[in-house]
């Protein structure tokens with residue numbers, strides 16, 4: 146891996162064995178983009194790849210100029226990276242190259258204290274970083290662009306820092322983390338979209354002239370759109386073809402947008418949503434954008450995801466739990482909702498312990514006087530009616546059973562019916578004198594205010610220090626409305642949303658630093674804030690409130706486009722399922738949840754003997770394969786968003802390809818199924834694998850598929866999925882089969 150500078154042609158070449166990212170200074174001093182894609186030979190000039198002078202769009206024929214950080218007002222009408230209002234009311238900048246530096250590794254950015262979470266390295270030989278400074282001479286505004294190339298990953302981490310080195314105030318109205326100019330428009334725009342309980346569904350559309358975008362202005366990255374998009378060729382598959390991934394390490398309002406111009410080039414931009422943003426920079430002040438990750442693959446979407454998984458699992462997640470095996474948990478939410486007492490919790494914990502579960506999580510309803518969702522958020526003291534011995538009492542009893550104890554909190558919220566709201570009504574987000582919109586009967590605390598963050602750190606630290614708490618589920622159940630902070634002057638209200646997220650990150654940083662042994666899991670009514678920003682603090686997230694196994698196939702498939710299995714909380718829930726009313730076999734539920742951070746969301750005291758035995762076997766299976774399931778390479782095989790989506794398959798493979806586990810799922814059973822085969826990927830063609838089936842080796846589908854099989858055969862011929870057609874009448878709907886491949 147290296148970053149080289151060709152002084153003659155003023156070009157920078159960031160290169161590792163997999164990719165090249167090349168930029169250069171145009172004749173007029175602007176910073177141009179030359180190429181991002183497969184690794185190109187070092188030491189050569191690529192300046193001829195794009196026009197070096199930009200003459201405005203009006204009479205152009207041919208390719209428009211490609212820029213690294215475009216601005217407005219000089220004839221480039223495509224979406225800009227930066228929009229400003231200067232002191233004279235104008236917004237025209239002439240950003241030209243001023244200087245650069247190349248450093249080994251990646252400059253350290255401590256977490257919290259108003260800073261954004263970013264990726265990092267543990268040794269300088271893991272990455273190199275280029276920083277290029279551009280300057281607008283007449284205003285004194287400077288832009289420092291940062292590019293980190295990692296040694297072993299086909300991606301670049303980018304961010305921008307805007308500094309007001311002039312003498313007058315500047316207002317920033319759009320500041321992207323990155324733009325990327327691509328020389329053609331033959332791409333499909335892939336997004337992860339949905340809503341509550343239907344998150345991260347993969348949607349793709351062909352790029353058309355004009356702008357197409359996803360984003361959020363809700364104050365959270367949102368259930369509706371994830372801060373991730375991909376561009377893939379129409380012919381690109383999971384295993385072949387070109388794809389670019391764009392991912393934003395941020396939990397608030399964002400935009401991810403592609404614009405196709407009249408010359409059929411494409412500009413992509415990703416960053417904080419300009420719709421809800423304005424930031425004032427006084428002389429001497431600077432603003433730093435969130436980090437964006439730009440990944441490239443010429444071997445399909447799978448390799449793009451794999452790169453993001455490795456980066457986020459190993460060099461974004463932090464703390465002691467980053468590399469530790471994650472415990473199998475049981476959560477009481479769907480078992481009891483708000484109606485529990487200590488005895489009921491201990492019954493659940495005891496039954497769960499007997500099944501082999503490792504962690505008991507007490508969900509919503511333990512504090513204030515919260516018997517439903519109309520009250521008490523903000524009152525983080527225990528409800529002695531339900532838990533007379535307090536959190537310490539129940540936690541130590543759970544520990545005495547041999548389980549760890551975890552606790553649910555929702556720090557950023559306040560109920561109108563709460564002591565906190567009575568004492569500090571102005572701490573809730575809203576415009577004084579106007580009604581506040583409630584959602585789930587709750588309001589949002591203004592995290593842009595230091596005193597609110599300080600208060601939350603104080604009360605939550607007390608709770609977490611008061612008992613043996615090993616895990617925290619950090620929920621967030623509504624988005625923001627009436628955005629306004631009484632803590633900000635009227636001309637700075639545009640800063641509210643971003644300052645709110647900075648306050649959230651600060652609280653996360655302080656709590657995770659003060660309690661380094663606690664495993665934090667983030668949650669926002671399920672996957673409403675499943676984003677890289679929070680993964681920096683909480684290495685796992687509750688993927689969705691939808692616990693139905695069939696629905697989860699789509700949600701987990703989509704989430705895996707950008708996020709690793711070690712981040713995806715996935716639980717077996719009771720049937721009929723609480724979100725869909727569907728009844729699926731208990732082993733199907735487990736076979737889906739295995740591909741994530743595994744747990745249970747049911748009442749184990751209400752199980753019949755068959756389900757009890759099934760769970761004992763599931764827990765034993767997950768424990769035996771946990772390292773592979775949480776840290777193996779995830780390979781998507783057969784997608785729920787392709788064709789009729791009836792059959793889905795995926796697998797995890799050990800880094801050395803010595804072992805693998807395959808999940809194959811069928812929603813509806815059809816008579817006389819076709820004699821399909823499932824080709825695996827990522828195996829070692831030279832190895833022989835012992836293939837076995839779970840849960841029941843006697844299942845007809847396993848008969849032809851168990852025994853010794855070559856990796857070459859499994860990848861080029863595949864597993865047989867339909868050999869026993871006459872048995873299909875016994876399969877029934879919602880079935881799953883798990884294949885274990887051992888080649889060690």
Ligand code: DGJ
Nearest residue numbers: 478508509668670671690
């Ligand atoms: C939403 C979460 O996603 C659920 O798991 C549960 O914790 C509820 N909130 C509790 O209010």
